Amino acid sequence: MTQKKDAAIYDDAAFFDNYIDLRKAANNYNDLIEQPIVFELLGDLYGKTVMDLGCGYGAMTTKIADSGAKSVLGIDISEKMIEKGIAENSRENVRYQVMPAEQILDVRQTFDLIVSCLAIHYIKDFENLFSNIFSLLNPGGSFVFSMEHPMYTASLYSQQWVTDPVTDKVIGFVTDHYGEEGMRHIRWLGKEVTKYHHKTDTVLNALIHAGFILEKIIEPSPSDALMKAVPKTVHELHRPAYLIVKSKKG
Numbered sequence: 001m002t003q004k005k006d007a008a009i010y011d012d013a014a015f016f017d018n019y020i021d022l023r024k025a026a027n028n029y030n031d032l033i034e035q036p037i038v039f040e041l042l043g044d045l046y047g048k049t050v051m052d053l054g055c056g057y058g059a060m061t062t063k064i065a066d067s068g069a070k071s072v073l074g075i076d077i078s079e080k081m082i083e084k085g086i087a088e089n090s091r092e093n094v095r096y097q098v099m100p101a102e103q104i105l106d107v108r109q110t111f112d113l114i115v116s117c118l119a120i121h122y123i124k125d126f127e128n129l130f131s132n133i134f135s136l137l138n139p140g141g142s143f144v145f146s147m148e149h150p151m152y153t154a155s156l157y158s159q160q161w162v163t164d165p166v167t168d169k170v171i172g173f174v175t176d177h178y179g180e181e182g183m184r185h186i187r188w189l190g191k192e193v194t195k196y197h198h199k200t201d202t203v204l205n206a207l208i209h210a211g212f213i214l215e216k217i218i219e220p221s222p223s224d225a226l227m228k229a230v231p232k233t234v235h236e237l238h239r240p241a242y243l244i245v246k247s248k249k250g
């Protein structure tokens with residue numbers, strides 16, 4: 001199973017520890033930027049049946065479970081992530097399951113909401129993924145996701161800032177090979193990580209082909225207040241790190 005092999009990077013002990021350190025660090029961008037926007041898009045969660053796809057150790061899963069959802073199923077390909085979720089983020093209305101996103105039809109259940117935070121850029125085939133997600137949603141159900149932004153995933157060689165050779169100040173971000181979709185091997189947290197670059201039109205068209213109605217598209221920029229509180233976030237003005245979408249099954 002190629003997907004299992006690629007994504008098993010989160011089951012590598014050193015990579016996993018580095019990822020957890022990054023997520024628990026003060027001023028991490030998940031907590032500052034990405035998760036608050038996704039959570040706000042979820043709307044009223046009371047009584048909803050929810051899937052959190054690529055749930056990791058359950059950060060968003062538990063926020064949803066604690067906000068009135070009837071049940072939340074957290075799915076992730078990584079055994080270590082699910083183990084940590086069960087150990088630290090258990091709730092009566094939460095269930096965790098190790099499963100690749102490519103096999104989600106096996107859950108044999110439908111949902112009012114499917115959410116996915118920063119997981120689907122590990123997946124190659126969005127046409128198939130979105131069509132499966134569509135079929136698992138109840139009528140009127142929502143699919144809300146964040147992913148690494150296509151401007152961020154594009155580069156064949158690096159995901160890094162451009163700096164002024166004299167002042168060493170950040171003056172841009174490397175975006176090359178945007179039009180060449182497919183696999184990327186990126187050095188991150190001390191390991192080579194495999195991701196997939198999808199252009200923005202590919203992402204949105206795959207949603208439309210699956211039958212979704214697009215409700216909101218967000219490319220987050222740091223607010224003035226955030227740039228004042230955490231000055232390094234000013235670099236985020238050079239390109240969006242995330243693409244965040246809310247869509248609906250009509």
Ligand SMILES: C[S@@+](CC[C@H](N)C(=O)[O-])C[C@H]1O[C@@H](n2cnc3c(N)ncnc32)[C@H](O)[C@@H]1O
Pocket residue numbers: 003007010030053054055056057058059060075076077078081099100101102116117118119122123
């Ligand atoms: C950056 S982490 C985000 C975790 C969590 N959603 C959060 O925001 O805290 C990406 C997660 O996607 C999971 N993942 C990667 N490829 C996957 C796949 N094919 N199927 C299911 N999960 C996958 C990883 O195991 C990892 O837990």
